[in-house]
Amino acid sequence: MQRKLFQLPKAPLFVSFLLGVLFGAIGINFLYGHKLDSLYLERNALYYQTNQKQKEINNLTEELNKLAKKKSDQNSDRILKVQVEVENDLRFAQEEVKSEVEKIVEPFIGKSSQWISNNPDLLDTLLQERTIEIRNSNSNTGAIQIQLQLKYIAFLDSTLKIWVTAQERAPNELTLE
Amino acid sequence: MGQFWSTTILDYFIALGVVLGGSLLGGVGAFLADRAPMDAMLGLSEQLKIWALVAALGGTFDTIRAFETNILGGQIGQVGQQLIFVLSAFFGAHTGTLLIRWLFQGSFH
Numbered sequence: 231m232q233r234k235l236f237q238l239p240k241a242p243l244f245v246s247f248l249l250g251v252l253f254g255a256i257g258i259n260f261l262y263g264h265k266l267d268s269l270y271l272e273r274n275a276l277y278y279q280t281n282q283k284q285k286e287i288n289n290l291t292e293e294l295n296k297l298a299k300k301k302s303d304q305n306s307d308r309i310l311k312v313q314v315e316v317e318n319d320l321r322f323a324q325e326e327v328k329s330e331v332e333k334i335v336e337p338f339i340g341k342s343s344q345w346i347s348n349n350p351d352l353l354d355t356l357l358q359e360r361t362i363e364i365r366n367s368n369s370n371t372g373a374i375q376i377q378l379q380l381k382y383i384a385f386l387d388s389t390l391k392i393w394v395t396a397q398e399r400a401p402n403e404l405t406l407e
Numbered sequence: 408m409g410q411f412w413s414t415t416i417l418d419y420f421i422a423l424g425v426v427l428g429g430s431l432l433g434g435v436g437a438f439l440a441d442r443a444p445m446d447a448m449l450g451l452s453e454q455l456k457i458w459a460l461v462a463a464l465g466g467t468f469d470t471i472r473a474f475e476t477n478i479l480g481g482q483i484g485q486v487g488q489q490l491i492f493v494l495s496a497f498f499g500a501h502t503g504t505l506l507i508r509w510l511f512q513g514s515f516h
Contacts, residue, residue, distance in 0.1 A: 252432065252435070255435040255438075256431045256432070256434070256435060259431070259434045259435060259438065259444050259445075259448075260510070263434065263444050263445040263448075263511065264445060264511075266438065266443065266444055266445070267443045267444065267445040267446055270442070270443035270446075271443070
């Protein structure tokens with residue numbers, strides 16, 4: 231009984247409050263409805279613009295990736311580095327021979343690998359029986375003559391790999407020339 | 408006031424109340440549901456018209472049954488009364504739609 235008496239005055243109050251909330255919400259809708267509608271429209275327009283910009287960014291990124299790939303494909307056809315492997319019995323002159331051969335074939339850097347693979351005789355002609363002089367501290371004479379011979383060539387992406395046979399020339403051979 | 412006129416007026420206001428109340432509270436709901444409230448109210452006022460008519464007449468089947476009974480019974484006067492109730496409810500719903508349009512657009516068109 232006590233509980234009912236306590237609840238009765240509260241129930242109409244609560245209903246009045248709910249009705250007040252509803253009427254208040256309707257009133258606010260009346261007052262600010264137009265503004266809200268224009269804000270919603272603006273938001274939709276901004277969403278649309280953002281989507282368009284995002285699409286544009288995606289297209290540009292794709293285009294950029296394509297161009298980067300194209301550029302990298304173009305570069306992969308060019309010789310950017312020459313790697314020389316020397317086959318010889320000389321223990322101390324390996325690096326010197328390598329650097330000398332690298333100097334000789336330096337003009338091929340930047341050239342098309344396809345062009346070189348179609349004309350390997352150019353490299354062969356350049357290195358065929360070519361004699362280079364190397365200063366060797368381990369040798370008694372001070373300088374040794376080395377005769378080069380091209381053995382193999384290979385292309386590894388943008389690297390031209392050359393195998394060269396190097397033979398020390400005897401002093402009497404030198405005098406004959 | 409006779410039974411006929413009181414029913415006619417009641418139907419008119421029931422239909423009007425359904426459209427007005429549905430639209431106004433629908434607008435509040437639309438705002439809570441992150442949609443444009445005015446646009447939702449105008450849409451609802453059009454959509455609720457037919458339901459307001461049905462609600463005012465107390466269900467479509469009863470009215471249709473009354474039409475059938477009266478026509479088959481030869482009571483043309485009763486049929487006319489039913490038609491006036493329908494028209495009254497229709498005008499009530501339409502008035503509600505026009506009021507909502509007028510309130511938010513500033514014109515009846």
